[in-house]
Amino acid sequence: MQSIDDLINALSDTSVSLTSSLLRAQVLAHQLGDQELLGWVKGELSGYRDDSPLPAYRARRGITQGTISDGFRTLSDCTLSTAKMDEQQRAYFLSPIRSGIGELEHQARREIEGKEFAVPVDPVWFPLLDYGLNEDFSVQQAWLRSPAGFFGQIVTEVRSRLLDFALQLRDKVPADAAPSTLKDAIAMPDLRNMFHSAMGNTITLVINAGNAGDVSTAILLKNNLAALKSELSKHGIDSDQLEDLGYAIEEDSDEPQHGDKKLGRSVLAWLGDVTKSSLKSGTEVAIKAALEHFYGR
Numbered sequence: 001m002q003s004i005d006d007l008i009n010a011l012s013d014t015s016v017s018l019t020s021s022l023l024r025a026q027v028l029a030h031q032l033g034d035q036e037l038l039g040w041v042k043g044e045l046s047g048y049r050d051d052s053p054l055p056a057y058r059a060r061r062g063i064t065q066g067t068i069s070d071g072f073r074t075l076s077d078c079t080l081s082t083a084k085m086d087e088q089q090r091a092y093f094l095s096p097i098r099s100g101i102g103e104l105e106h107q108a109r110r111e112i113e114g115k116e117f118a119v120p121v122d123p124v125w126f127p128l129l130d131y132g133l134n135e136d137f138s139v140q141q142a143w144l145r146s147p148a149g150f151f152g153q154i155v156t157e158v159r160s161r162l163l164d165f166a167l168q169l170r171d172k173v174p175a176d177a178a179p180s181t182l183k184d185a186i187a188m189p190d191l192r193n194m195f196h197s198a199m200g201n202t203i204t205l206v207i208n209a210g211n212a213g214d215v216s217t218a219i220l221l222k223n224n225l226a227a228l229k230s231e232l233s234k235h236g237i238d239s240d241q242l243e244d245l246g247y248a249i250e251e252d253s254d255e256p257q258h259g260d261k262k263l264g265r266s267v268l269a270w271l272g273d274v275t276k277s278s279l280k281s282g283t284e285v286a287i288k289a290a291l292e293h294f295y296g297r
Contacts, residue, residue, distance in 0.1 A: 001174070004173060007028060010024055022158075026042070047098050058096050064082060111151055116146075117146050117151070119144045169186070173186055221293035235287055249266075252265065252266045
């Protein structure tokens with residue numbers, strides 16, 4: 001089958017861009033009538049949507065570094081710890097790579113040229129990156145630096161897995177099969193088995209799949225006062241009220257309710273005072289939910 005052989009030849013030649021090979025694979029997926037293969041190819045070409053399943057090989061890895069200061073001294077390029085984050089927070093913090101393969105090939109070429117890649121970290125994560133620092137120091141800037149060859153490895157994974165699938169497919173499809181007969185040349189269950197075999201257990205739901213807003217907010221807010229204040233400000237809580245909340249949380253830190261992931265007396269009193277003020281209807285529910293996320297409920 002010529003289109004399969006052409007794809008194999010393109011994938012075997014590293015001088016041919018992976019983008020070009022994936023375009024060939026898109027045509028082949030259409031000829032086969034395989035929507036799962038087509039969806040994967042389109043995801044790799046155009047990038048994956050925030051709410052779509054993501055291959056495990058696109059999980060981000062890296063070292064968190066930053067600038068810290070105590071108001072007098074400033075230290076740069078310090079390695080920061082994520083030990084204060086739980087597993088879900090760390091997974092969300094290390095947001096997966098959703099960009100199309102063209103951008104990843106570009107970054108892979110930059111890696112070969114010796115250029116490093118770093119992603120700026122949103123300041124709402126800074127309180128969770130202060131862990132292990134001298135108590136006088138706090139994070140002023142932070143970034144996630146990818147390990148050497150990281151983007152090149154993703155490109156290699158995609159090329160290798162697609163090549164494996166194409167090789168298996170060539171062994172099953174008659175050599176004289178015409179493009180118009182490909183749908184009938186191989187049974188769909190066999191086609192799916194080959195695809196899953198080549199890809200491995202790579203398609204997994206990432207941490208913010210589904211109701212992304214609710215899940216990501218809950219993960220971000222846990223034990224993160226800066227993120228909690230940022231979230232509450234969206235619901236009309238002013239700076240003075242947010243400052244009072246910080247004091248209330250501190251006052252409740254030794255209460256048993258805090259350990260039980262419940263609102264303490266001071267925070268409940270703060271909530272009662274806030275809800276008496278002129279807030280939009282339904283805001284109380286959102287504020288209470290944010291507080292519960294902060295306590296890890």
